[in-house]
Amino acid sequence: MSALTAIMDAITRFTLLGALALNAALARAQTQTWTLLLPATSPTARHDHGMVYDAARLRIVLFGGLTPSWYVDDTWEWDGINWLLRSPTVSPPLRTHHAMAYDVVRQRVALFGGGGPSGFLGDTWEWDGFNWQQRASQNSPSARFHHRMAYDVARQRVLLFGGFNGAGSFGDTWEWDGANWVERFPANSPPPRNEHAMAYDAAHQRVIVFGGVAGLTFLGDTWEWDGTNWVPRFSSNWPSPRASAAMDYDATQQRIVLFGGRGVSGMLGDTWEWDDFNWQQRFPTTSPAARAYHRVAYYPPGQRIVLFGGDGTPTSGQETWVNGTPTTPPYTTPALASAFGTGCGSPALGLLPDANGRPVLGQVASATIANAPTPLAAITLGFNNQFFGPFALPVTLTGIGMPGCDLLHSADLLGLGVSALSATTLSFSLPLPNAPSLLGSHVYLQAYAIAPGANPLQVIISNGIDWLLGDY
Secondary structure, eight states: OOHHHHHHHHHHHOOHHHHHHHHHHHHHHSOOEEEEEOOSSOOOSOBSOEEEEETTTTEEEEEEEEOSSSEEEEEEEEOSSOEEEEOOSSOOOSBBSOEEEEETTTTEEEEEEEEETTEEEEEEEEEOSSOEEEEOOSSOOOSOBSOEEEEETTTTEEEEEEEEOSSOEEEEEEEEOSSOEEEEOOSSOOOSBBSOEEEEETTTTEEEEEEEEETTEEEEEEEEEOSSOEEEEOOSSOOOSOBSOEEEEETTTTEEEEEEEEETTEEEEEEEEEOSSOEEEEOOSSOOOSOBSOEEEEEGGGTEEEEEOOBSSTTGGGOEEEEEOOOOSOOOOOOEEEEESOOOTTTTOEEEEOGGGOOBTTSEEEEEEESOSSSOEEEEEESOSSEETTEESSEEOGGGTOTTOEEOSOOOEEEEOOEESSSSOEEEEEEOOOOGGGTTOEEEEEEEEEOTTSSTTOEEEEEEEEEEOBOO
């Protein structure tokens, strides 16, 4: 079966919602369990470190934290088998209780704040895979720790909420765009808190906050950021109120997974999942011991949630656990999504790869359209970026009334639908067939949108995305 035939068959057999429902049902039918790993190398025991997945380099990045003896400022990466100590020439100062998030568009890990030997910190740093660089900002959140950050893919911003500065908890909302921090002033907001859990739900394009602590009060509420406002969410079932739990989005299950924390009865060791409608407790056959101040991050190449460290038992601080449906190695081809070319329009129509929607066979691949002048947009898909019939690519579209616009692929499929996330941002998703014959195949995408007055045809077109279909 050719790549074109297989993917066209997938398009005709599945709607997006049907594919999401099917994938979620299959994931729920499989046993999700926690497994303790024994890597050959590992960070020293610690808690309250930072940890996030770096999609550009296919690594989980861990920085800093508090060991039994002192603060640390080391950088580690998880490659699916071992923890690897990195040796950057520049690093943030010693700290713990900081927050980190991965900027999908800029392909940087962002870090803000925390606490160190000198007190509360309010500095911003970025990791590019080789070095840390301190970033200056005209505006900035005040110094704090026990805040949380997550990258909002739909709105292309790092979101920060809450924290603590010794005098009390914060309830402010900030966004980092890669150049500056901007405070947001939503009409509705969660009460001030720190030590909450926070993660981006890629299936529903929302940032989720759960729990935390305010003073001596443990919180058990769920909130959702829609890009403009915080919305309280309610469930027929709830995790108990807690602080310093850890959670991240599992793209395989399309669920947010939460583990542990501390509550009125002490350390907790329970596992919960949020599906955007309800919290549901899971009862895995094996599980980490109760703990708090640990961190988790989803590792797409292994389709697992990875947990490291925490404060609970004498061994908690150096343990590496994974949660998820076991996959069958060896993997052969990493699924990659990369942008190429340029779009047209003012501002230019953009098409951005989604870190949580890489083109893994058997999963849903996705991309985000940015700067759309109207919600009337669609996707073209092709299997060649060198030639379109007898024409060498790129092909200028000036002759059909689109000056400055280029066709970047062979346009084998036209008019694939998108869904609106905001007035200028839309999302495209495609369930990929689980066909080994497609491994290593390239699929090329462009977006186009109706743009009144932009040119004689009143249509603009985006840059391209190159999907390399892989099995991890």
